[in-house]
Amino acid sequence: MNKPWPHQEDDPGRDSHDDARDPDPSRTSTEGGYPADEHTRLLPNRLDSTPYLSPDDPAVSxxxxxxxxxxxxxxxxxxxxxxxxxxxxxxxxxxxxxxxxxxxxxxxxxxxxxxxxxxxxxxxxxxxxxxxxxxxxxxxxxxxxxxxxxxxxxxxxxxxxxxxxxxxxxxxxxxxxxxxxxxxxxxxxxxxxxxxxxxxxxxxxxxxxxxxxxxxxxxxxxxxxxxxxxxxxxxxxxxxxSRLAPPGERYWVEQNKYQIHLYCGGNKTTDAMGKKIGATVLFEGGEDPVERGLWQFAENAVGNGSIGRYCFADRPGMAWSDAAPSPLSASMASDALSEALSRAGEAGPWILASAGIGSVYSRVFSSRHGSDVHGILMIDPLHEDLLARVGAPGRGFMLWLQGVISPCGLDRILGALVRGRGSADRVWGRSSYQSGASIFAKLQESLVADSLTKRELVSSRAIQDRNTPVVVVSSGVQIRRDSEWEAKQRDLTHLTDNLEDWDVVAEAPHQVWETLEGRRVIEKRLKKLARL
Incomplete structure (x- = not known):
């Protein structure tokens, strides 16, 4: 028998149904059959309420x-x-x-x-x-x-x-x-x-x-x-x-992996029977594309009658040429140039005119084409013993860093919006060095400069035709600034046993053709080589 409620004992006549009608909350029964008191009223009823968690409880996830x-x-x-x-x-x-x-x-x-x-x-x-x-x-x-x-x-x-x-x-x-x-x-x-x-x-x-x-x-x-x-x-x-058309044509090289831009101008160097009657000057740019400076110089030389015909190709990653796979050494770039010339139907004899680091590529090209090269003119050339400067780890890291941020194009965007730089400036002109392809090309040079390229250059010197005429035109400013540079310029005059001239243009910078005297000397020496 259930134990009676306490208040039922006090009032036997009270109907048990009165509890349900009693508005007094103190008389509300609990699950155990006992009335709620000051303790039980503070606890949630497990049957009539939901036990919500605190929002900060880890279980709320x-x-x-x-x-x-x-x-x-x-x-x-x-x-x-x-x-x-x-x-x-x-x-x-x-x-x-x-x-x-x-x-x-x-x-x-x-x-x-x-x-x-x-x-x-x-x-x-x-x-x-x-x-x-x-x-x-x-x-x-x-x-x-x-x-x-x-x-x-x-x-x-x-x-x-x-x-x-x-x-x-x-x-x-x-x-x-x-x-x-x-x-x-x-x-x-x-x-x-x-x-x-x-x-x-x-x-x-x-x-x-x-x-x-x-x-x-x-x-x-x-x-x-x-x-x-x-x-x-x-x-x-x-x-x-991309709407800026190249002056020449692009040719697929290295099993159609990438394209090299090649341009030739001037007069024909063959007679009606197809026989060669003169040499073609093959220009190789330095730190900048040939289009920036040397192209105009070549046009003037043709107009003045100093040379009859010239060609130039943009190295991989420069101007209109595609970037090549890495690694890319001087001999690989020279092979790509040879293939592009062959596809274009251009043949020697050649007079190689190169500037700065471009002389590295021209020397490898010369050693591989032997008797087809009738003369070498080097404008303030880079010596193989100085390739360590190009391949310095610090320089390589800075080029990599510039390349990583180059897609943001801050300098190119500002140049277009503020300085009025156009497509020609960005492709081959004064802003071309800011492009990701150009930075990548310089990084490729840096990565192998003091290893693969140096070994190839040393080997090319050993097999260079010793009878090939050589002309060296040096920057007087660079020589005065760097005594080691002067010693290496002198050494390059002994590249073959047939030195024609060594000119030091006193007030010319590294880009010798940027001065009037520099252009005059270069054109004079090219004219002499073309007449040999």
């Missing part, structure tokens, strides 16, 4: 949902895959893996791979703290990257230069930005679902730690969005520059 966990695991897998691709793009800057050759430069593909990897890294670091600002910035980044995809695919030249690796990188970066938006939105949904289920309402407040995480993730994505804006502007400039 979007990770409770398998959908959110699946999104996180997928993001980790995508990050791992992107990291592998990023490593391949980094390696391709120094040594080109098979099938990953970019004919423009590998820096754009590397930048897009970096954007994709950073986007996923930010998403993973702040996965459990979704925010609207992160989603908005990711949408902006995805839209800009989609514009890059369209520009890259729509313009034939950019599509040719970036090849499949560059296109794949920008498409992947676009997809990862879209995935970041979807993942953040999924986490936000999961967070809201779990808060409603476990706390009774969605949580609107954030802790200081959460606000810090939102600030950091938003700042990181804002920086990335700004970088993508600059990359889009740079890519647009490249699309505009």
């Amino acid at each position: 979007p990770y409770n949902l398998w959908t959110v966990r699946l999104v996180r695991y997928t993001t980790v897998a995508l990050a791992c895959l992107t990291f592998v691709w990023w490593v391949l793009m980094l390696v391709s800057i120094f040594i080109t893996p098979p099938g990953l050759h970019a004919r423009g430069s590998p820096f754009f593909a590397f930048s897009y791979a970096s954007i994709a990897l950073l986007t996923l890294a930010v998403e993973l670091l702040f996965f459990a703290v979704p925010s609207k600002s992160v989603r908005v910035l990711s949408i902006v980044t995805a839209a800009l990257l989609l514009v890059d995809v369209i520009v890259m695919l729509a313009v034939e030249r950019t599509r040719h230069e970036e090849a499949w690796a560059g296109v794949a990188s920008v498409v992947w970066a676009t997809l990862m930005a879209v995935w970041a938006v979807a993942a953040d939105r999924t986490v936000q949904w999961g967070k809201t679902e779990e808060e409603e289920r476990l706390t009774g309402r969605p949580e609107t407040r954030r802790t200081l730690l959460e606000w810090t995480q939102v600030l950091l993730s938003s700042a990181a994505l804002a920086v990335m969005a700004a970088v993508v804006v600059l990359m889009t502007c740079t890519l647009s400039l490249r699309a505009v520059d």
Whole structure:
């Protein structure tokens, strides 16, 4: 028999149903059959109420949902895959893996791979703290990257230069930005679902730690969005520059891996029977393309009757020529030039006119073409013993760093907007050194200058035809500044046993042809070689 309620003992005539009608909360019974008191009223009724958790309880987490966990695991897998691709793009800057050759430069593909990897890294670091600002910035980044995809695919030249690796990188970066938006939105949904289920309402407040995480993730994505804006502007400039037609033709070399731009001007050097009646001057540029300075000089020399015909080719990565796979030594570049000349139907005899570091390439070319070379004119040439300056690790690192930031194109964009620089300036003129392809070409020179190229140059000197006429025109400014440079200029006058002249133009800089006296001396010596 159940024990009677205490108040029922005091009032035997009270109906038990009066308890249900009694408005006094102190008389409300509990589950155990006892009336509620000042203790039991403070506890939730396990039958009539829901035991909600505190919003700060660790159990309140979007990770409770398998959908959110699946999104996180997928993001980790995508990050791992992107990291592998990023490593391949980094390696391709120094040594080109098979099938990953970019004919423009590998820096754009590397930048897009970096954007994709950073986007996923930010998403993973702040996965459990979704925010609207992160989603908005990711949408902006995805839209800009989609514009890059369209520009890259729509313009034939950019599509040719970036090849499949560059296109794949920008498409992947676009997809990862879209995935970041979807993942953040999924986490936000999961967070809201779990808060409603476990706390009774969605949580609107954030802790200081959460606000810090939102600030950091938003700042990181804002920086990335700004970088993508600059990359889009740079890519647009490249699309505009692609309309500038080269003066010559591009020829496929090295089993159709890339193209070399070759131009020839002047009079024919053959008679009606096809017999050679004169030599063709083959110009090789120095630190800058031939188009910047030497091209105009060659035109004037033809007009003055000093030479009859000339040709020049842009080295890989310079002006209108594609970038070559890495590594690229002087002999490899010389072989590419020989192949381009052959495809164009141009044959010797040649008079080789080179400037600065271009003399390295001309000397290798001369040693491989023997009797076809009727003369060598070197303008302030670089000696093989000084190649260590070109291949210095510090210089190589700075070139790599310039290349990595070159897709942002700050200097090129400012030059176009503020200084009025046009396509010619950016392709072969005073701004050409800022392009990713040009920086990459110089980095390739630096990487092998004191190893492969130096060995090839030493070997070429040993097999050089000793009867070939040689002329050296040196910069007086450079000689006065660097005593070692003077000693090496003197040594190059002994390249063969047939030194014609050694001229030191007193007030001329390294680019000797930039002074009137320098142009006069160079043209005079070229005319003499052409008459031999």
